[in-house]
Amino acid sequence: MNNVIANPITMKIFNHFLAALVLISCSISCTQENPILEKFEEVLQLSFQEHPGAYGIMLHVESPGENISWTSCRGFDGKSEKRKLACDQPVLIASNTKTYVAASILKLVEMGMFSLDDPIKDLLLSKTSKDLIEVGYQLDSITIRHLLSHTSGIHDYVTDSYFEFVHNNRLNEWSKAEQINKTLELGSPQIRPGVAHSYGDINFVLLCEIIEKQMEIPFYNAIRKLIGFENLGLTSTWFEGLEKQPEQSTFLAHQYWDKRNWDSKEMNPSWDLYGGGGLASNTKDLALFFQYLFEGKIIDDRSVLKEMYSFVLPKEESVYCLGLQRISFNGRDVYYHGGFWGTDVMYIPQYNMTISAFTLNKDKRALNAEISENILKIIETSIIQSE
8 A cells, every 4th residue: 555655646546535525524514514515506506507508617706804714616627527626726827827827027127126107118129119119109208007907008909819829729838928029010009108008918018028038037036036935835826837836736727718719728828828827727826816915915115016006097988907807786886807818807906805706618608797697796794794
């Protein structure tokens, strides 16, 4: 028996088995101790029963005030329904990555490396700066704040033709330089900086270049260090394709876009990797990141953190702040971001709680909001009853 356990491959399988037993045990005991969680499970179960085409639904609720840190899921890892979904499985969180990039930039602001209103001309690599200027961008007028809020006026390389190329060349290996060149090919600025919101991954690709230049290490290593993944216990979060997957993390789940017959595991992740997207995570890690961020455990200076959820343009024109949206959800002010593959997370400051929801078929992504609304109502009812 000891010889079998000592085998590295067998040991890894055995460890995952033990972790699953612990998760099941914790889920059962926690549900028995807290009837609110039974209601959460009912919401999740009903949603999946009514929408089996979601393939899988994953959820985490982090609510310190209610003593809740709960993860659950329904469905399967793959359309074949041969393997039941594990609730701690990571997925590609796509544009949710932008909030991590923004937090890293604000950490550098807190460290005094630059200010939000510094122009980006001398913060970018000299080649990138030169190329952008040559096609007409006035980099003395484009600031860090403009990039973070998508008000830079820089054309985004993610266009219909880009999607079409990705669709027809799913294993193509993209580089950051190629994506920047796609932006340059689109020509002169579309709008003046600071005038209007125009969402674009290029803004965050450039922010990662700034992070890399300031820290003098690859941006993915810098983000891990600036946010403090290890210190915060974010053991299932990494840049897929750029970093080695953490040993504690289990394998990535399949994610689908049925409209175009996309399966995330049949695609090279480099098409969405260099800051606009790129991170893999599970629901718990994503929720904890948001929770820790707004509790001040990543950015110490509250005045710097406040910039993150302050409107850049009048909210009637744009609810996008710095790396996240500030929206009204179920009548409550929340800080939110979502990702291409059907991943959503929101922090509700009124209750100091976070809800992260993943739907594995992005065509069914509306379920995330529906489930989160029902979860929030359960929490609110509990709070009112306890007052």
